[in-house]
Amino acid sequence: MGQAQSGERGAGHPAPSHEEVTKKLAHKFAEKCFTHLELYHLQNVFKDLADQEQYQVGDQEKHVRYLKEDTISRFLEIPDILGASPVVFQMISYIGAFPFLQDAPAVSGLEQMIMVITIMTERYRRVLAKGSTDRIKLLFKSLAVYDRKLNDGSSEEKPEDDKAIQSGDGQHSTTSRLGFTIDEAGEDEDGCEEEDDELVLAAFDSLDYVNVFKHGNKPTIHGAMIPADNFRKLIMLLLLSAPLGAQEHLSTYLGVHQKWPTYSERATGASLESLRATAENILAAFLNVERSPGIKFHDFHTVITSSMPFIFNGFNALFEHFLYSDSLVPSKSKDDKPSSSPIPPQMTQPLLQDTGSIMNPGVLSQLSFFIPGSSLFRKLRRLYSGDEDGFSMGSFETKVFHWYQPTILLVSGIRLPDESGHRSTGPESSFLATLPHRRFPHGSATDTERVTFGLYVEEHWKHTHRECFGSESAILFQLEPVHDVFRASTLNRDYVSFSKPSASTSHAGISFGCPLPKGTQAYRRASIVPLGSVSLVLDSSFEFGCFTHDYESRGGAFQTSVARKHNFQERFEVTDIEVWGCGGEGEAKNQAERWAWEAREAEARRRINLGTGDIEADRTLLEMAGLIGANRNGGSMA
Structure with a gap:
């Protein structure tokens, strides 16, 4: 039946108008992607928020209901200090035109908002399975602008039209006169061929209109880029919204633990500066802001798919707010008012149970971009x-080895100066002597000297003697000053090693991605640590560390960076080191029981009472312990 419809239209019947197709697709999304209750709530929310505008069509007077930028911003509770409202509204105005993206910007009417919510919450997967992997291209186009001055780098200032993008006066027609003109012809340095959007084609195919609109006018990504400042603002919003659950708002308290700020408090004072710093580290993964004013599609797609596949997950809960109307919540009595911000049961727990020198809400959200x-x-x-338990492998072993769920290790430090013009002494000199003489440049040219690395491993920690532990799920990553992720390789399994100092250990400490010396290798260059192509090494005293990225050698336990295709190395003095366990209350309870048992055993050993007066009994006990007897002299028993 559907094929006959396409054939008839192609044989002479007029193709449906854009408006007809949009209504039909919106109806299908509403029917397949929302429950009846969610759709009822959405209609009520739209009715409460929408503005109405009348206009004349011939002799008829019509009206349109739509949402303004400031209305959406207030409803989603986006903090003004972030400056992200114009960026979000630009995305809404573009995606609202789906599947006719060349018609953007679109008026944010009810049908358009159904499109936006369906795509932003990834509910389209229930209908458009073929286009499930193509949302990244759509999101790029919704954020991108086309401007030859920006593209050529010939102007440091933003054009007037680009300023209009960020003005945010609330009118859909003034959101961007230039912001959506990404269908202009232009040269793309990547030289990639433009293809039809899978998501758009899947939408037409679901309506059996693919033959009618397949070769229609479609926006291109050639010459388009996302302004760095716009994306920085969006990253800050995504960091704030990453922990959001069902029906949680950005103004909702993070938990009952008073040491953690509210969402709104995270956008003020020192918390805001920390949020900006984290966003800057993430932005550095896409471009060098000093060299390029914007992000090209190739870099956008490559970095997101490899280093932060979950960066846009915060949109899911944020846009699901439209599916819940406070005015429809039944009150307990006639005199009670509906709750303005319902708090689900999980909000009784804080996002983090403890504080940390490295871990904070921003870092936690950053980790959620790839975990x-x-x-x-x-x-x-x-x-x-390290601050509380001591910088020693013994303390590390005591606290970590009994956790049998995944763990996250974080280590921060200050870059060591270049060897030229700097004379290292003491422990620093000893550590540098264990590294190969060849030294690569720093991984990033930034003013900050602080670096932060980490590892996610699902296996429990243990001593390594002949082989490393870990699996292909291990992730080595950098958080500062550039966000980067190095996933496990299948070429070898030298993932994690833990070796305490001993006579049989050639290189004590913790290493990730470094091969263990085998056979004669342990004696040839015993003083030099065998660094892997992508590796992180911490010495046994947790004083110094070294991260190496040898892009040319390849073949390591961890894959090389997809964004930084060059050799670099970071040698640093450790300032903080932490290990965090995943698993929740159950695993924490089991570990607490194991710690309590060990404490009781240790106390029992300390209470062994020697010198009771029975010299023979005490001597027998010491001989059984191997402390005296044979050729050993345990001293006088008198």
Whole structure:
């Protein structure tokens, strides 16, 4: 039947108008992607928020209901200080034109908002399975602008039209006169061929209109880029919204633990500066802001798919707010007013149970960009902290080895100066002597000297003697000053090693991605640590560390960076080191029981009473312990 429809239209019947197709697709999204209750709430929310405008069509007077930028911003509770409202509204105005993206910007009417919510919350997967992997291209186009001055780098200032993008006066027609003109012809340095959007084609195919609109006018990504400042603002919003659950608002308190700020408090004072710094580290993964004013599609797609596949997950809960109307919540009595911000049961727990020198709400959200948030938020327990437990492998072993769920190690430090013009002495000199003489340049040219690295491993920690531990799920990453992720390779399994100082250990400490010396290798260059192509090494005293990225050698336990295709190395003095366990209350309870048992055993050993007066009994006990007897002299028993 559907094929006959396409054939008839192609044989002479007029193609449906854009408006007809949009209404039909919106109806299908509403029917397949929302429950009846959600759709009822959405209609009520839209009715409460929408403005109405009348206009004349011939002799008829019509009206249109739509949402303004400031209305959406207030409803989603986006903090004004972030400056992200114009960016979000630009995305809404573009995606609202789906599937006729060349018609953007679109008026944010009810049908358009159904499109936006369906795509932003990824509910389109229930209908458009073929286009499930193509949302990244759509999001890029919704954020991109086309401007030859920006593209050529010939102007440091933004054009007037680009300023209009960020003015945010609330009118859909003034959101961007230039912001959506990404269908202009232009040269793309990547030289990639433009293809039809899979998501758009899947939408037409679901309506059986693919033959009618397949070759229609479509926006291109050639010459388009996302302004760095716009994306920085959006990253800050995504960091704030990453922990959001069902029906949680940006103004909702993070938890009952008073040491953690509210969402709104995270956008003020020192918390705001920390948020900006984290956003800057993430932005550095896409471009060098000093050299390029914007992000090209190739870099956008490459970095997101490899280093932060979950960066846009915060949109899911944020846009689902439209599916819940406070005015429809039944009150307990006639005199009671509906709750303005319902707090679900999980909000009784804070996002983090403990504080940390490295871990904070911003870092937690940053981790959720490449580690599923379901394993992080309200699931982490601090197992070890160098500041409180001591910078030693013994303390590390005591606190971490009894956790049998995934763990996250974080280590921060200050870059060591270049060897030229700097004379290292003491422990620093000893550590540098264990590294190969060849030294690569720093991984980033930034003013900050602080670096932060980490590792996610699902296996429990243990001593390594002949082989490393870990699996292909291990992730080595950098958080500062550039966000980067180095996933496990299948070429070898030298993922994690833990070796305490001993006579049989050639290189004590913790290493990730470094091969263990085998056979004669342990004696040839015993003083030099065998660094892997992508590796992180910490010495046994947790004083110094070294991260190496040898892009040319390849073949390591961790894959090389997809964004920084060059050799670099970071040698640093450790300032903080922490280990956080994933698993929640159950695993924390089991570990607490194991710690309590060990404490009781240790106390029992300390209470062994020697010198009771029975010299023979005490001597027998010491001989059984191997402390005296044979050729050993345990001293006088008198």
